[in-house]
Amino acid sequence: MLVNATNMLLKARDGHYAVGQFNINNLEWTKSILLTAQELNSPVILGVSEGAGKYMTGFKTVAAMVKAMDESLGITVPVALHLDHGTYEGAKACVAAGFTSIMFDGSHYDIDENVAKTTELVALAHDHGLSIEAEVGSIGGEEDGVVGMGEIADPEQCAKIAGLGIDFLAAGIGNIHGKYPANWKGLDFEALDKIHGATNNIPLVLHGGTGIPDDMIKKAISLGVSKINVNTECQLSFADATRKYIEAGKDLQGKGYDPRKLLAPGAEAIKATVREKIALFGSANKA
Numbered sequence: 001m002l003v004n005a006t007n008m009l010l011k012a013r014d015g016h017y018a019v020g021q022f023n024i025n026n027l028e029w030t031k032s033i034l035l036t037a038q039e040l041n042s043p044v045i046l047g048v049s050e051g052a053g054k055y056m057t058g059f060k061t062v063a064a065m066v067k068a069m070d071e072s073l074g075i076t077v078p079v080a081l082h083l084d085h086g087t088y089e090g091a092k093a094c095v096a097a098g099f100t101s102i103m104f105d106g107s108h109y110d111i112d113e114n115v116a117k118t119t120e121l122v123a124l125a126h127d128h129g130l131s132i133e134a135e136v137g138s139i140g141g142e143e144d145g146v147v148g149m150g151e152i153a154d155p156e157q158c159a160k161i162a163g164l165g166i167d168f169l170a171a172g173i174g175n176i177h178g179k180y181p182a183n184w185k186g187l188d189f190e191a192l193d194k195i196h197g198a199t200n201n202i203p204l205v206l207h208g209g210t211g212i213p214d215d216m217i218k219k220a221i222s223l224g225v226s227k228i229n230v231n232t233e234c235q236l237s238f239a240d241a242t243r244k245y246i247e248a249g250k251d252l253q254g255k256g257y258d259p260r261k262l263l264a265p266g267a268e269a270i271k272a273t274v275r276e277k278i279a280l281f282g283s284a285n286k287a
């Protein structure tokens, strides 16, 4: 059931668990994530970066595919289709394309420009029934060409952006997209606590969910994180399972080259990763 993400995240905040945002790249990704959320009776957010949107030939294609698949698979759990790290133009395009949720990442603008653009997009998103996420303090690392320095967000700026009527807030607390380096210092819980205290209990978003130790995830949830984004980890599981299939020569046995067979182990591996994350985040049976 396609919905915006507002209610699922308010419920998560009040119930002290988090909803997973899993980024999609193609049909296999989408199908694996939807089926796993349904199997575990969990709400779920499908994240689409601008790069992945382009890869799938545009946001309209993505929205049409997700809507049709949600229906044809008989998905009854709440599903939000969410733009990840959107530009100002990308956010507008996703509203028009039929997404149910957008993120506007204005973290690279100065605070006044971030406020002005976020304010405009809040009005547009809410007029069309979408939820909206905004960002303060960039997430480190690189995702689909979006590069961040990994700043710790300033609580005052967070309060300013949270006060604009956004539905959930991404705030940098030392998190990084992609794999964490061996010398990573971990999440800055002091900063998270201050941000939580300054933002009137708005659901907070933790980006860079891949590779964060379980105890840090649990602590982050206890400090107001209600949405956790995972992208790289599904890519790694998919690649690993696909490599094993090919290295075992299975594509050369019988009709093992059939794409439906070749991509099946990877699709199953995505399911296993999503299952693991949903259990860790505590969103099973919360649909």
Ligand code: 13P
Pocket (backbone or CB within 6 Å): 023, 047, 084, 085, 143, 176, 177, 178, 179, 206, 207, 208, 209, 210, 229, 230, 231, 232, 233
């Ligand atoms: P990872 O790729 O590190 O899991 O981060 C995902 C993310 O934050 C999407 O915005």
